[in-house]
Amino acid sequence: MRRVGSGAAGAPAPLDLEGLHVEVALRLASLDQRYTANRRAILEAIAHAGRPVTIPEILERAGGVPQSSAYRNISVLCEARVARRVAGADDHGRFELAEDLSGHHHHHLVCWSCGRVTDIAAFPRLEQALAEAARLAASETGYEVDDHRIDLGGRCPACLGAC
Amino acid sequence: MRRVGSGAAGAPAPLDLEGLHVEVALRLASLDQRYTANRRAILEAIAHAGRPVTIPEILERAGGVPQSSAYRNISVLCEARVARRVAGADDHGRFELAEDLSGHHHHHLVCWSCGRVTDIAAFPRLEQALAEAARLAASETGYEVDDHRIDLGGRCPACLGAC
DNA sequence: CTCAGTGCAAAGGATTTGCATGCCG
DNA sequence: CGGCATGCAAATCCTTTGCACTGAG
Numbered sequence: 001m002r003r004v005g006s007g008a009a010g011a012p013a014p015l016d017l018e019g020l021h022v023e024v025a026l027r028l029a030s031l032d033q034r035y036t037a038n039r040r041a042i043l044e045a046i047a048h049a050g051r052p053v054t055i056p057e058i059l060e061r062a063g064g065v066p067q068s069s070a071y072r073n074i075s076v077l078c079e080a081r082v083a084r085r086v087a088g089a090d091d092h093g094r095f096e097l098a099e100d101l102s103g104h105h106h107h108h109l110v111c112w113s114c115g116r117v118t119d120i121a122a123f124p125r126l127e128q129a130l131a132e133a134a135r136l137a138a139s140e141t142g143y144e145v146d147d148h149r150i151d152l153g154g155r156c157p158a159c160l161g162a163c
Numbered sequence: 164m165r166r167v168g169s170g171a172a173g174a175p176a177p178l179d180l181e182g183l184h185v186e187v188a189l190r191l192a193s194l195d196q197r198y199t200a201n202r203r204a205i206l207e208a209i210a211h212a213g214r215p216v217t218i219p220e221i222l223e224r225a226g227g228v229p230q231s232s233a234y235r236n237i238s239v240l241c242e243a244r245v246a247r248r249v250a251g252a253d254d255h256g257r258f259e260l261a262e263d264l265s266g267h268h269h270h271h272l273v274c275w276s277c278g279r280v281t282d283i284a285a286f287p288r289l290e291q292a293l294a295e296a297a298r299l300a301a302s303e304t305g306y307e308v309d310d311h312r313i314d315l316g317g318r319c320p321a322c323l324g325a326c
Numbered sequence: 327c328t329c330a331g332t333g334c335a336a337a338g339g340a341t342t343t344g345c346a347t348g349c350c351g
Numbered sequence: 352c353g354g355c356a357t358g359c360a361a362a363t364c365c366t367t368t369g370c371a372c373t374g375a376g
Contacts, residue, residue, distance in 0.1 A: 034375080036331065055365080066333050071366060073331090087250030091340090092365070107296075109306050118304055123296045129289040133270075134315050137283045142320035143272050152297050153310035160307055197350070199356065218340080229358055234341060236356090254365090255340070330375090337368070348357070 020047065020101060027080040038065050039073050043082065043097075052086045052094035052108065052117045086149070089115045107149070111156035118156070126150070183210060183264060190243040201228050202236050206245065206260075215249045215257035215271065215280045249312065252278045270312070274319035281319070289313070 024043055025035040045061035046053060053061070058070055065073075074095055077083040081098055088094045089112045096119075099105050105127070109118040130148055138145040187206055188198040208224035209216060216224070221233055228236075237258055240246040244261055251257045252275045262268050268290070272281040293311055301308040 032330085034330070036375095038332075067365095068334075068367080069332060072368095075367095085254075087254065091248075091250065091254045091256055093254055109300055109304055109308070111306065112310070118306070120296075120300045120304070123292065123299070126289070126292040126296050129286065129292045130313070133283075133286045133289050136286070137272055137315055138317070141272055141281055141283070142323075143274065143281070143315075143317045144323055145272070145315050145317035147275070147316035149312075149314045149316065150293070151312045151314075152300055152306075152308050153312065154301070154306045154308035157305035160305075195355085197355070199350085201357075230340095231342080231359075232357060235343095238342095239356095328376090330373105332371105332373075334371095335369090338366080340363100340365085342361105342363070344361080345359095346357105347359105348355105350355080351353095 017044070017047070023101060024077075024080070024082050027082050028076070031076075031080050033076055033080060036073075038062075038069050039077065041065055042070060042073050043077065046077075046083055046095055047097050047102070049096075051119050052088065052096040054092055054094050058095070086117075088117050089113075089153070108151045109156075110151050110153050111159055112153050113155050113159035116156050116158075120152070180207070180210070186264060187240075187243070187245050190245050191239070194239075194243050196239055196243060199236075201225075201232050202240065204228055205233060205236050206240065209240075209246055209258055210260050210265070212259075214282050215251065215259040217255055217257050221258070249280075250314075251280050252276075252316070271314045272319075273314050273316050274322055275316050276318045276322035279319050279321075283315070 021035070021040065021043075028035050028039070041062040042058055042065060045058045049057070049061065055067070055070055055074070058074070059065060059067060062070070074083060078085055078095070082101065083095050084098050086094050086096055086108065088108075089110050094117060096102070105122040106119045107122055109120050110116075130150070134145045134148060137143065184198070184203065184206075191198050191202070204225035205221055205228060208221045212220070212224065218230070218233055218237070221237070222228060222230060225233070237246060237256075241248055241258070245264065246258050247261050249257050249259055249271065252273050257280060259265070268285040269282045270285055272283050273279075293313070297308045297311060300306065
């Protein structure tokens with residue numbers, strides 16, 4: 001589990017767990033939701049992964065949380081804008097910490113062979129061009145554009161090796 | 164490589180169905196696959212949609228094709244690089260014609276409220292910045308990057324109205 | 327005490343697969 | 352002919368839900 005693009009090994013973005021929990025509790029509270037042990041476990045599993053994780057991965061990392069609770073709580077965390085659902089190569093749910101909590105805007109590098117997803121840092125130039133494109137697209141289509149996703153696709157080193 | 168159609172910017176390029184079928188047959192043949200009636204029906208359904216469609220939508224448009232055949236054939240068409248799977252707001256499969264067949268590189272505008280996906284034209288500046296980002300990401304991660312996807316997210320006019 | 331959260335099990339949907347048959351090459 | 356493609360049905364897999372129970376406020 002490594003992050004690409006920011007910080008030293010192990011502790012990339014200054015993830016202040018304590019502050020994180022406080023903020024999460026706050027956001028949950030605003031929806032009249034509690035910050036329970038299960039939710040903490042799931043939140044930490046996601047926060048520590050450093051890349052989008054699937055439900056099975058969350059279950060492994062959050063040990064002891066039943067599947068149904070994981071699904072239910074992930075859903076709550078997403079509603080509270082604490083987590084975010086992202087799509088990988090396959091059509092199975094992957095989740096990551098909300099960007100305003102993880103502290104760094106990033107995009108994804110997806111291996112279309114094994115489905116692995118790696119975070120990559122955002123590029124200012126890219127963001128700028130994208131913002132412009134979003135404005136134009138919004139005015140052309142009438143959509144209210146408030147988010148974007150950039151995924152690069154390819155094959156990861158492991159899959160390249162297994163060629 | 165061939166390009167089908169000659170459309171001006173904005174309007175969907177008029178699809179040359181005949182040439183399209185020839186090219187598709189060719190790509191299938193290279194995988195020792197036949198271009199059967201079902202596959203034609205599915206291909207045309209996708210080609211005419213002008214935006215990523217779900218399996219149910221394909222079934223409607225391709226009338227008479229059984230679900231299992233649709234799934235199996237979509238899979239084959241994707242392997243043959245004739246179709247492409249794209250992810251929408253939910254985690255259900257959406258498919259579109261390969262870009263080198265539809266003739267215009269584009270991105271997607273996804274409504275996270277109703278799941279609708281609208282094609283939007285690509286922006287040169289964005290593509291350029293993206294290419295640069297891809298190069299850098301590849302060298303940092305060891306991935307072989309050969310594809311990208313940009314999705315803008317927001318709410319479509321209909322959903323904005325239903326607010 | 328009350329209500330949100332929990333956990334189990336069963337339900338639901340989408341997607342995949344086994345198998346006998348049909349059709350193209 | 353031989354093998355790929357087909358259709359149907361059954362199997363799988365991921366995800367959601369119903370319901371009774373537990374725990375925090």
